[in-house]
Amino acid sequence: MxxxxxxxxxxxxxxxxxxSYHDAMQQLNPSFSFIDFITPFYLTETLYxxxxxxxxxxxxxxxxxxxxxxVDYTLNEFINAVGNLNPAVTVEKVNLTKExxxxxxxxxxxxxxxxxxxxKELFD
Amino acid sequence: xxxxxxxxxxxxxPDTDVEGNINFTNYVKRYNDSFNITQLLPTDYxxxxxxxxTHLNLSLTSVSVFFIVNPIHNFILIKHFFKExxxxxxxxxxxxxxxxxxxxxxxxxxxxxxxxxxxxxxxxDLELTDMFVHL
Numbered sequence: 001m002x003x004x005x006x007x008x009x010x011x012x013x014x015x016x017x018x019x020s021y022h023d024a025m026q027q028l029n030p031s032f033s034f035i036d037f038i039t040p041f042y043l044t045e046t047l048y049x050x051x052x053x054x055x056x057x058x059x060x061x062x063x064x065x066x067x068x069x070x071v072d073y074t075l076n077e078f079i080n081a082v083g084n085l086n087p088a089v090t091v092e093k094v095n096l097t098k099e100x101x102x103x104x105x106x107x108x109x110x111x112x113x114x115x116x117x118x119x120k121e122l123f124d
Numbered sequence: 125x126x127x128x129x130x131x132x133x134x135x136x137x138p139d140t141d142v143e144g145n146i147n148f149t150n151y152v153k154r155y156n157d158s159f160n161i162t163q164l165l166p167t168d169y170x171x172x173x174x175x176x177x178t179h180l181n182l183s184l185t186s187v188s189v190f191f192i193v194n195p196i197h198n199f200i201l202i203k204h205f206f207k208e209x210x211x212x213x214x215x216x217x218x219x220x221x222x223x224x225x226x227x228x229x230x231x232x233x234x235x236x237x238x239x240x241x242x243x244x245x246x247x248x249d250l251e252l253t254d255m256f257v258h259l
Contacts, residue, residue, distance in 0.1 A: 113198075113202050115220060120203075120206060
């Protein structure tokens with residue numbers, strides 16, 4: 001595999017639990033543009049896909065599949081970008097087995113693929 | 125109201141000697157006279173795909189095929205389309221499969237052909253108008 005996984009975790013207030021992660025964070029952080037933040041990563045083809053999952057009532061988890069060669073740079077960019085968000089978002093690099101990733105891609109709130117060719121071997 | 129995702133398949137055209145009024149289906153028919161885009165869809169697509177259309181860009185050098193799909197089936201359809209469109213590699217295509225977020229302006233451009241692109245709207249569920257979901 002030539003990609004790595006960055007995981008972000010955010011516990012939303014329960015009053016936002018029925019909203020999508022994106023919509024809730026947009027309401028809670030109106031000055032932050034997720035589109036502006038994320039777009040450069042897929043324009044430079046360093047971000048291949050992401051999956052959003054809800055655990056418990058309102059714990060929102062994102063798994064980002066990114067290019068391994070630049071994962072540390074991307075990780076730092078993510079950490080810097082979410083540093084002032086409310087509620088706090090934790091960012092970490094995680095190791096997942098192929099089976100664990102397949103499970104994430106099968107059970108999710110949403111999935112967004114930017115370059116299927118870069119991750120297709122995972123799903124062959 | 126329906127939520128939906130948009131999947132785009134895009135590739136450069138293998139041959140740039142293209143007439144200005146040709147669409148994607150007719151372009152592929154130059155290589156395979158029996159080509160029909162529904163050959164690349166899942167057999168039970170009616171429950172998963174709300175509509176699609178095809179664009180050749182203004183310079184007639186690339187093609188995009190946009191599918192509006194039920195987001196529940198988003199990922200399995202990306203896998204399906206990528207595999208099926210690989211069948212066109214024999215003619216010189218090399219398709220990439222991606223999700224795209226579209227705003228209302230882009231929706232008009234993509235699905236109502238406001239630009240002078242060659243647009244081939246094969247099927248469109250009109251109940252979808254003005255509804256967008258962020259992935």
